[in-house]
Amino acid sequence: MGGPLSRSARSRFVLPRGVPFFVLLSGTILLLYKADTYISQNNIGARNNVEATQGRKFSRRIGNETRHATSNHTLSKVISNGTFDRNFEITWGDGRAKILNNGELLSLTLDKRSGSGFQSQHKYLFGKIDMQLKLVAGNSAGTVTAYYLSSEGSAHDEIDFEFLGNSSGDPYTLHTNVFSQGKGMREQQFFLWFDPTADFHTYSILWNPQCIIFSVDGTPIREFKNAESIGVPFPKNQPMRIYSSLWNAENWATRGGLVKTNWSGAPFTASYQNFSADACIWSSGASSCSSSSSSSNSSTKAWFTQRLDSAGLRRLKWVQKNHMVYNYCKDTMRFPGGLAPECKIS
Ligand SMILES: *[C@@H]1O[C@H](CO)[C@@H](O)[C@H](O)[C@H]1NC(C)=O
Ligand SMILES: *[C@@H]1O[C@H](CO)[C@@H](O)[C@H](O)[C@H]1NC(C)=O
Ligand SMILES: *[C@@H]1O[C@H](CO)[C@@H](O)[C@H](O)[C@H]1NC(C)=O
Ligand SMILES: *[C@@H]1O[C@H](CO)[C@@H](O)[C@H](O)[C@H]1NC(C)=O
Ligand SMILES: *[C@@H]1O[C@H](CO)[C@@H](O)[C@H](O)[C@H]1NC(C)=O
Ligand SMILES: *[C@@H]1O[C@H](CO)[C@@H](O)[C@H](O)[C@H]1NC(C)=O
Ligand SMILES: *[C@@H]1O[C@H](CO)[C@@H](O)[C@H](O)[C@H]1NC(C)=O
Helix, strand or coil: CCHHHHHHHHHHHHHHHHCHHHHHCCCHHHHHHHHHHHHHHHHHHHHHHHHHHHHHCCCCCCCCCCCCCCCCCCCCCCCCCCCHHHHEEEEECCCCEEEEHHHCEEEEEECCCCCEEEEECCEEEEEEEEEEEECCCCCCCCEEEEEEEECCCCCCCEEEEEEECCCCCCCCEEEEEEEECCECCCCEEECCCCCCCCCCEEEEEEECCCEEEEEECCEEEEEEECCHHHCCCCCCCCCEEEEEEEEECCCCCCHHHCCCCCHHHCCEEEEEEEEEEEEEEEECCECCCCCCCCCCHHHHHHHHCCCCCHHHHHHHHHHHHHCEEEEHHHCCCCCCCCCCHHHHHC
16 A cells, blocks of 8 residues: 555656756756656656556456457547446456446545555557546645556556645646657646646547647647657657546646645545547457548548648647747757757757
């Protein structure tokens, strides 16, 4: 109980201190800021380990859902409509995660002993995935709600939303990242233009072979383009599950770890509703979004080839100008050897 969590917290806390790169940086504020980002990066590995370890303790529960994908290349459009009990399984937290309201609502809680988490039954290879989240309210400092897609293995792909809590009245940080073939370090962070704890808001990932678009309430906040033509691996071969967890990250989350979790506010709760995935399900080792199956074309075409249009680009620019608080593509101090190649084309 709590063992794996404290292990992850510890690795997150200790790891960056030994990294000479940070020692070279001048200025305490800068140091904390970079450390925050850098630690987040390292944490993802730790977090995945926690979930992988915890997840293994639970037997898989396969629902009665019709499999839309057949064993060979068949494209499927699946609308999974608010059905947490059919599409997800609770993987850890010893009763702290609950599926409520006939499977239409899921809640995760965190207290001093443990957090909790869930994952999707299916793996997906490309899709448009929407989820509504309502985050820990009040003094959420030290808490992190992670909601992400990830494949398995060391050279994994991953698409991340992470919500870093804050003291009452201070803004949440929405942290995003993209891993391809095990390499991340592509953080962008935002302050939202609304209070994400007051109501449910929709967080979406559009993932197709051309790009990954992160959106909030339909407003694109980030586009990660396929830049294979300039040698940047793009996540397109490894199917991913959806994961989410609420856990204690007081050693790094809020102001770089300066503000600790105040347990008098526990249990902390984050809620989920209205999941929808218009996506290709990975089944029996195969999935394809290019087949000639009858259900395939028209249904998936829209998102499968979607890019940001000019209106989307305008909104993206507005968010990035007014709400972005960190961009790895601008951080020349952190990458003295040069920014990532994809930064040139964004
Ligand atoms: C699942 O399917 C089986 C057989 O098709 C049926 O007996 C059972 O009641 C179903 N369970 C649910 C929860 O629908
Ligand atoms: C798909 O499955 C059918 C029947 O199960 C089989 O005959 C066919 O060869 C398979 N196609 C591919 C591309 O695997
Ligand atoms: C979701 O379910 C509701 C009723 O449960 C239904 O009215 C609605 O059409 C469904 N939406 C989709 C996109 O399937
Ligand atoms: C919390 O609020 C402070 C003050 O506005 C801000 O500097 C910080 O970035 C916020 N977020 C986190 C995760 O610390
Ligand atoms: C923790 O929160 C309680 C109220 O919920 C407050 O009285 C107390 O001062 C807080 N502790 C710290 C260290 O801020
Ligand atoms: C649920 O999501 C769908 C789109 O995915 C949206 O049209 C609908 O308004 C949402 N329902 C609620 C209650 O927000
Ligand atoms: C699927 O798309 C192909 C080419 O785009 C088209 O020729 C075919 O008629 C489509 N099939 C269906 C069922 O829409």
